[in-house]
Amino acid sequence: MVTWKMKSSTSCFLAYRRDLNETRMLNCSEKMMWNYSPDRDPALRIYPVNLNDEGNYTCEIVSREGNFLFLFSLTVIVPPTLTLTSDKNRVAVCQATAGKPAAKISWIPASNHSVEKDVHHLNGTVTRISYIGWVNNTHPTATCLVTHPAVNQTLSLDLSYDSFRLQYLLIGLAVASGAGVTLFLILRCRGNGMLFSILQTENFRFIPSYMNMPVMDHSVSPEKIYQNYKPQAILMSY
Numbered sequence: 353m354v355t356w357k358m359k360s361s362t363s364c365f366l367a368y369r370r371d372l373n374e375t376r377m378l379n380c381s382e383k384m385m386w387n388y389s390p391d392r393d394p395a396l397r398i399y400p401v402n403l404n405d406e407g408n409y410t411c412e413i414v415s416r417e418g419n420f421l422f423l424f425s426l427t428v429i430v431p432p433t434l435t436l437t438s439d440k441n442r443v444a445v446c447q448a449t450a451g452k453p454a455a456k457i458s459w460i461p462a463s464n465h466s467v468e469k470d471v472h473h474l475n476g477t478v479t480r481i482s483y484i485g486w487v488n489n490t491h492p493t494a495t496c497l498v499t500h501p502a503v504n505q506t507l508s509l510d511l512s513y514d515s516f517r518l519q520y521l522l523i524g525l526a527v528a529s530g531a532g533v534t535l536f537l538i539l540r541c542r543g544n545g546m547l548f549s550i551l552q553t554e555n556f557r558f559i560p561s562y563m564n565m566p567v568m569d570h571s572v573s574p575e576k577i578y579q580n581y582k583p584q585a586i587l588m589s590y
């Protein structure tokens with residue numbers, strides 16, 4: 353007999369009894385199912401994966417060879433949406449929206465005069481905004497570097513006086529190896545061992561005008577955020 357127990361946002365129970373060829377499910381969504389026929393492979397398949405699936409998973413196997421218990425802990429990583437903008441006072445604003453965990457933002461050339469702000473969302477993601485004044489900077493281009501477990505991206509914006517009248521927005525796409533693929537998670541447990549796999553089908557003068565600048569609203573519904581997931585956006589420890 354194979355039994356999966358999931359303790360995430362909702363508790364789920366999934367079991368298979370081989371001698372009776374019987375499967376039971378309790379409080380499980382349709383996206384949680386056996387990867388193949390449970391009598392052949394008791395691996396658990398989760399598709400699509402989202403933030404609500406975070407939590408602890410246990411797989412218990414009862415057989416003639418003995419009882420086996422396997423423990424899993426699932427953490428979902430969400431790549432942020434990246435933007436770089438500026439205001440009329442030449443304050444550059446680099447923003448990493450709805451990431452999990454929060455992204456790290458640095459400026460090129462490096463400066464100790466930047467100011468950061470974090471906005472925490474109910475679904476566990478974080479929007480990080482970094483502001484820096486570019487008035488007395490001799491460099492015509494503002495460049496921010498965003499680092500995150502799911503994406504490393506550099507954004508640049510021309511802030512020279514000649515081109516400053518042309519306001520534009522640079523949107524950094526969260527680029528990670530394997531981008532644009534469909535993600536699903538498979539947890540495997542076997543009586544003589546365990547296998548987990550992820551298959552794929554992340555001197556300045558500061559002008560305090562940022563205090564009055566609204567945070568760019570890139571908020572989307574949780575389901576849309578999940579579409580940004582990449583195969584590298586999952587951590588599993590056991």
